[in-house]
Amino acid sequence: MKYISTRGDQTPRGFCDILLEGLAPDGGLYLPMHYPKVDADTLARWRTLSYADLAFEILSLYIDDIPAADLKRLCQTTYTEQVFGTPQITPLKKLQDGLYLQALSNGPTLAFKDMAMQLLGHLFEYELARRGEELNILGATSGDTGSAAEYAMRGKKGVRVFMLSPNGRMSPFQVAQMFSLQDANIHNIAVEGVFDDCQDMVKAVSNDLAFKRKHHIGTVNSINWARLLAQVVYYFAGYFQATSGRVQSADSNSQKVSFAVPSGNFGNICAGHVARMMGLPIHQLVLATNENNVLDEFFRTGTYRVRATAETFETSSPSMDISKASNFERFVFDLLGRDGTRTAELFGPALAKNGGFTLGPAEFAAVAGFGFVSGSSSHADRLATIRETWEGSGVMIDTHTADGLKVGLQHRTPGVPMLVLETALPAKFAATIVEATGQQPEVPAALVGIEKLPKRFSVMQSDAVALKQLIEQVCT
Numbered sequence: 001m002k003y004i005s006t007r008g009d010q011t012p013r014g015f016c017d018i019l020l021e022g023l024a025p026d027g028g029l030y031l032p033m034h035y036p037k038v039d040a041d042t043l044a045r046w047r048t049l050s051y052a053d054l055a056f057e058i059l060s061l062y063i064d065d066i067p068a069a070d071l072k073r074l075c076q077t078t079y080t081e082q083v084f085g086t087p088q089i090t091p092l093k094k095l096q097d098g099l100y101l102q103a104l105s106n107g108p109t110l111a112f113k114d115m116a117m118q119l120l121g122h123l124f125e126y127e128l129a130r131r132g133e134e135l136n137i138l139g140a141t142s143g144d145t146g147s148a149a150e151y152a153m154r155g156k157k158g159v160r161v162f163m164l165s166p167n168g169r170m171s172p173f174q175v176a177q178m179f180s181l182q183d184a185n186i187h188n189i190a191v192e193g194v195f196d197d198c199q200d201m202v203k204a205v206s207n208d209l210a211f212k213r214k215h216h217i218g219t220v221n222s223i224n225w226a227r228l229l230a231q232v233v234y235y236f237a238g239y240f241q242a243t244s245g246r247v248q249s250a251d252s253n254s255q256k257v258s259f260a261v262p263s264g265n266f267g268n269i270c271a272g273h274v275a276r277m278m279g280l281p282i283h284q285l286v287l288a289t290n291e292n293n294v295l296d297e298f299f300r301t302g303t304y305r306v307r308a309t310a311e312t313f314e315t316s317s318p319s320m321d322i323s324k325a326s327n328f329e330r331f332v333f334d335l336l337g338r339d340g341t342r343t344a345e346l347f348g349p350a351l352a353k354n355g356g357f358t359l360g361p362a363e364f365a366a367v368a369g370f371g372f373v374s375g376s377s378s379h380a381d382r383l384a385t386i387r388e389t390w391e392g393s394g395v396m397i398d399t400h401t402a403d404g405l406k407v408g409l410q411h412r413t414p415g416v417p418m419l420v421l422e423t424a425l426p427a428k429f430a431a432t433i434v435e436a437t438g439q440q441p442e443v444p445a446a447l448v449g450i451e452k453l454p455k456r457f458s459v460m461q462s463d464a465v466a467l468k469q470l471i472e473q474v475c476t
């Protein structure tokens with residue numbers, strides 16, 4: 001499989017080339033030249049596979065520059081009961097007949113980003129060793145992404161992580177998760193400033209191209225195709241579980257299911273779009289936002305309007321607080337019949353200048369053929385959904401999952417199972433859970449007391465020069 005850019009550059013690239021890269025040279029995102037189609041016989045064969053073997057089958061359709069035996073081993077090392085807590089890796093929890101939660105957050109950092117990031121850690125280590133190269137991952141975080149990256153890269157050969165976070169502004173639990181890591185290749189930097197200061201420092205260092213090249217600076221952000229590909233697997237795994245009662249019937253693989261997806265940067269649900277393009281029988285992809293409803297607005301109106309910082313709300317589902325959706329361009333490219341010139345027109349420099357775009361009527365009409373519907377949720381909705389789920393089913397859900405469930409319930413179709421993706425565990429967002437239910441959420445045994453562990457981090461002024469000095473010191 002070769003990869004092309006969403007902005008028209010057709011120069012074919014291999015999977016391992018784009019693995020270690022960010023944007024395509026023309027500023028677009030990478031996508032496979034086509035989506036391999038999966039027929040009913042293949043679905044029937046995959047139905048009984050373990051999660052790791054299913055991952056191998058799906059990944060090998062998109063990766064031909066890693067020998068099959070190596071890729072299989074990487075999948076089997078990644079998706080283990082030891083790391084993800086259960087043999088199913090992403091088990092379903094039944095809430096009502098035909099309504100399920102799919103657990104994606106039983107990995108080391110209790111959020112769905114582990115599903116992809118853990119694989120990325122193994123892929124990076126493998127590919128860097130093969131090339132005899134090193135990579136210094138530089139990132140800024142206000143929570144989930146940074147910790148998922150650190151837990152994926154800890155102890156990996158050839159990789160160092162420099163993660164900036166705003167000093168004193170993360171929850172004690174998040175701070176403990178990150179700063180208690182003692183691995184020599186993980187560098188936590190607490191910046192005297194806010195999240196935007198951290199991001200500005202990362203940008204300043206990345207814009208110094210000579211420094212970037214000399215020190216092999218890279219990122220692990222959500223536009224990485226390998227992360228998206230890893231996420232495709234759990235849509236298949238969820239589908240097989242939700243339809244398993246029908247395994248014996250002739251139409252077992254024509255039963256459709258819907259997924260409700262708590263969304264921010266459009267990474268998670270874009271993987272659902274890819275699974276659907278491959279032929280997985282998905283009826284609807286229900287996109288749920290919080291008060292930051294950029295994407296809900298698009299799917300209702302055809303207008304994509306990037307929000308200014310002042311218009312971006314801090315909510316109780318903070319991992320969905322976005323002003324623009326960094327993976328959205330991938331879907332629009334497919335929606336426009338893979339017209340790279342038109343995609344470049346919409347997402348190139350004009351996007352920043354105009355603050356967004358409105359699709360033409362015919363372009364927007366095409367959305368209906370891709371199965372997307374949407375809705376948004378508020379703080380009050382989250383509280384009510386968390387409380388009702390706790391009282392009705394005895395299941396505690398986190399704030400992001402609550403957004404997904406609330407919107408998912410508005411889009412149920414009789415006879416079609418609805419799978420709500422559980423993107424984090426409630427233990428990460430205890431304050432809102434207590435507000436909704438009066439109860440403290442359960443903390444997984446492995447994480448009880450982490451707030452008391454010794455912490456390893458350095459404090460820095462919001463100063464890119466100091467950051468470069470630190471990187472230079474560590475790397476020489």
Ligand SMILES: *Cc1c(COP(=O)(O)O)cnc(C)c1O
Pocket residue numbers: 111112113144222262263264265266267268269319320400423424
């Ligand atoms: C990142 C994240 C999301 C949003 O996922 P996207 O891929 O950005 O759409 C939702 N919930 C949680 C808990 C997350 O960490």
